[in-house]
Amino acid sequence: MKIGIVGATGEVGRAMIKVLEDFKVPVKELKLFASKKSSGKILTFNDEKIIVEELTEDAMKLKYDFLLFSAGSDVSKKFAPIAAKYGNIVIDNSSAFRMNKDIPLVVPEINGYLLNNYKGIIANPNCSTIQMVLSLYKVHEKFGIDEIFVSTYQAVSGAGYKAIAELQKQLNGENITSVFPKQIAYNVIPLIGDITVDGFSTEEYKMINETRKILNDYTIKVFPTTVRVPVFYGHSEAVVVKTKIPFKEISSIENEIKNSKDVIFSDEVITPIEIAGTDYVYVSRLRKIDESRFAFWNVADNIRVGAATNAIRILMVMAGLS
Numbered sequence: 001m002k003i004g005i006v007g008a009t010g011e012v013g014r015a016m017i018k019v020l021e022d023f024k025v026p027v028k029e030l031k032l033f034a035s036k037k038s039s040g041k042i043l044t045f046n047d048e049k050i051i052v053e054e055l056t057e058d059a060m061k062l063k064y065d066f067l068l069f070s071a072g073s074d075v076s077k078k079f080a081p082i083a084a085k086y087g088n089i090v091i092d093n094s095s096a097f098r099m100n101k102d103i104p105l106v107v108p109e110i111n112g113y114l115l116n117n118y119k120g121i122i123a124n125p126n127c128s129t130i131q132m133v134l135s136l137y138k139v140h141e142k143f144g145i146d147e148i149f150v151s152t153y154q155a156v157s158g159a160g161y162k163a164i165a166e167l168q169k170q171l172n173g174e175n176i177t178s179v180f181p182k183q184i185a186y187n188v189i190p191l192i193g194d195i196t197v198d199g200f201s202t203e204e205y206k207m208i209n210e211t212r213k214i215l216n217d218y219t220i221k222v223f224p225t226t227v228r229v230p231v232f233y234g235h236s237e238a239v240v241v242k243t244k245i246p247f248k249e250i251s252s253i254e255n256e257i258k259n260s261k262d263v264i265f266s267d268e269v270i271t272p273i274e275i276a277g278t279d280y281v282y283v284s285r286l287r288k289i290d291e292s293r294f295a296f297w298n299v300a301d302n303i304r305v306g307a308a309t310n311a312i313r314i315l316m317v318m319a320g321l322s
């Protein structure tokens with residue numbers, strides 16, 4: 001297979017290279033693209049050194065089996081349609097096309113069937129949304145989800161490599177604030193994205209809208225509070241769910257979570273540092289509130305499960321590899 005990664009030098013791009021290796025995807029040729037300033041950098045894939053190239057329109061007109069985009073919305077909006085026009089399959093990590101009704105928004109374990117005979121641009125959901133719907137899709141199938149209240153504890157890596165450097169510098173005593181609106185070291189920031197007219201942030205709207213689209217149920221009410229915390233890798237979520245059909249015993253919810261693909265249920269307390277670098281969502285601290293409401297703690301590696309691994313899982317389904 002010939003694969004291209006756009007945004008290869010970024011947090012998600014580098015993780016995509018690693019996941020392709022880890023999942024032993026049979027790649028014959030890998031092309032790596034980034035901005036002009038990274039042109040000439042060398043990255044390694046399966047012990048092979050690959051030179052990063054500047055992204056150009058002409059490069060998108062060539063033939064690939066898959067192009068994986070993770071260079072932000074503006075880059076996707078400009079280059080992904082060109083690649084698709086020239087017959088390429090694009091798996092896009094940005095928010096550019098997620099809510100476009102003609103573009104599938106895919107978590108393969110949940111709605112991978114949308115990929116059957118599909119060609120063109122496929123959208124990868126937001127990191128916080130992916131891990132939440134993975135833990136809840138079986139519960140939704142059985143009991144129907146009415147409402148979700150979720151507070152997120154999102155790692156700085158979710159904002160890219162510059163954000164990681166900013167936390168590291170602040171921890172080293174430097175007084176710089178550029179990626180985040182306030183100091184993130186030793187702090188929490190209860191705002192990700194921009195505040196919209198009704199007070200919810202753009203990041204919170206991603207969770208609201210994408211959850212409904214992926215679970216294909218526009219009656220689900222989602223009330224998120226998205227918070228940035230000084231953790232390098234791994235998003236956590238405190239989730240409270242109300243079901244349409246009473247589940248009565250919490251063991252019924254536990255069973256559905258245990259039946260969910262790529263989700264691990266645990267009786268231990270799971271924290272982000274323990275699961276960074278893995279490809280599963282971890283559910284712990286499950287508890288009953290009443291016969292139709294329950295709460296749990298949900299943790300996953302945002303760069304892998306929330307971005308790179310989901311994209312490679314899409315690729316593998318489309319390539320007939322899983």
Ligand SMILES: NC(=O)c1ccc[n+]([C@@H]2O[C@H](COP(=O)([O-])OP(=O)(O)OC[C@H]3O[C@@H](n4cnc5c(N)ncnc54)[C@H](OP(=O)(O)O)[C@@H]3O)[C@@H](O)[C@H]2O)c1
Nearest residue numbers: 007009010011012034035038070071072094158160161307
């Ligand atoms: N981090 C996450 O948890 C996460 C999760 C889900 C989705 N996403 C999405 O994935 C995308 C990338 O995120 P990230 O965290 O990997 O960001 P990042 O670490 O900041 O990396 C950005 C990448 O995009 C490249 N890039 C920037 N401007 C470009 C341009 N004009 N032309 C070509 N390449 C350009 C950068 O190249 P240079 O190195 O040359 O600057 C770098 O490779 C974003 O859309 C983000 O919303 C991220």
